[in-house]
Amino acid sequence: MSRPFKLYRLQQIDTQLDWIHNRLIEIDTALQDDDTLKEVSEAALKKEQDLEAARKALHRIEAEVGQQRLKIEQNESSLYGGKIRNPKELKDLENEVTSLKRYLSTLEDRQLDAMLLEEDMAASRKTASGELEKTHLDFEMRCSELNREKEKILKDQQRLESERRAAIGSILPEDMVQYVQLRKTRRGVAVAMVVDRACSACGSTLNAALLNAVHSPNQITLCDSCGRVLYKG
Ligand SMILES: [Zn+2]
Numbered sequence: 001m002s003r004p005f006k007l008y009r010l011q012q013i014d015t016q017l018d019w020i021h022n023r024l025i026e027i028d029t030a031l032q033d034d035d036t037l038k039e040v041s042e043a044a045l046k047k048e049q050d051l052e053a054a055r056k057a058l059h060r061i062e063a064e065v066g067q068q069r070l071k072i073e074q075n076e077s078s079l080y081g082g083k084i085r086n087p088k089e090l091k092d093l094e095n096e097v098t099s100l101k102r103y104l105s106t107l108e109d110r111q112l113d114a115m116l117l118e119e120d121m122a123a124s125r126k127t128a129s130g131e132l133e134k135t136h137l138d139f140e141m142r143c144s145e146l147n148r149e150k151e152k153i154l155k156d157q158q159r160l161e162s163e164r165r166a167a168i169g170s171i172l173p174e175d176m177v178q179y180v181q182l183r184k185t186r187r188g189v190a191v192a193m194v195v196d197r198a199c200s201a202c203g204s205t206l207n208a209a210l211l212n213a214v215h216s217p218n219q220i221t222l223c224d225s226c227g228r229v230l231y232k233g
């Protein structure tokens with residue numbers, strides 16, 4: 001195995017490990033991101049409270065209508081019961097019944113409005129709880145998908161770590177120092193393959209001397225443009 005190839009192999013492992021590292025962060029962030037679920041949950045709770053309020057209002061107006069009807073019934077039975085004979089008193093009672101009936105009609109209108117509102121609120125609540133159920137299912141499904149992926153890439157990570165230990169074992173210490181330094185300063189890519197007489201990392205065409213040098217298995221050749229270790233492939 002040539003010196004550049006050993007570094008190239010290590011680079012391939014490290015590139016995969018870098019990807020895994022970033023992906024694990026993405027997965028953990030996504031697993032914690034339950035903002036949508038919270039929002040939908042809060043919206044559903046609000047609809048529940050709105051419905052509860054509409055029901056209470058409806059019950060109140062129903063009770064009022066009931067009491068008003070009872071009052072009218074009582075007054076009418078006094079009116080037609082025959083016990084009251086005084087015409088003035090009868091006339092007053094009749095007026096009172098008329099006025100009670102007029103107010104009953106107002107109350108009945110309010111009752112109808114309250115019923116319609118309650119129906120509206122019930123429909124909204126139903127939509128919101130359906131939405132919540134769906135969002136919840138989506139979230140659970142997404143989490144289990146992410147957890148499955150996480151499990152898989154953690155295994156890959158373990159395998160790659162042991163491959164990495166084995167790969168490092170055969171690399172010269174000075175090559176390792178150079179590799180680590182280049183990884184730091186070249187956005188993680190220390191080794192570039194030569195493709196069509198050019199450095200695949202920066203794209204610059206290599207001169208004849210460099211092209212010649214990359215064929216030597218016992219020396220490290222750096223791209224004269226980006227400074228990366230060149231591997232002939
Ligand atoms: Zn280059």
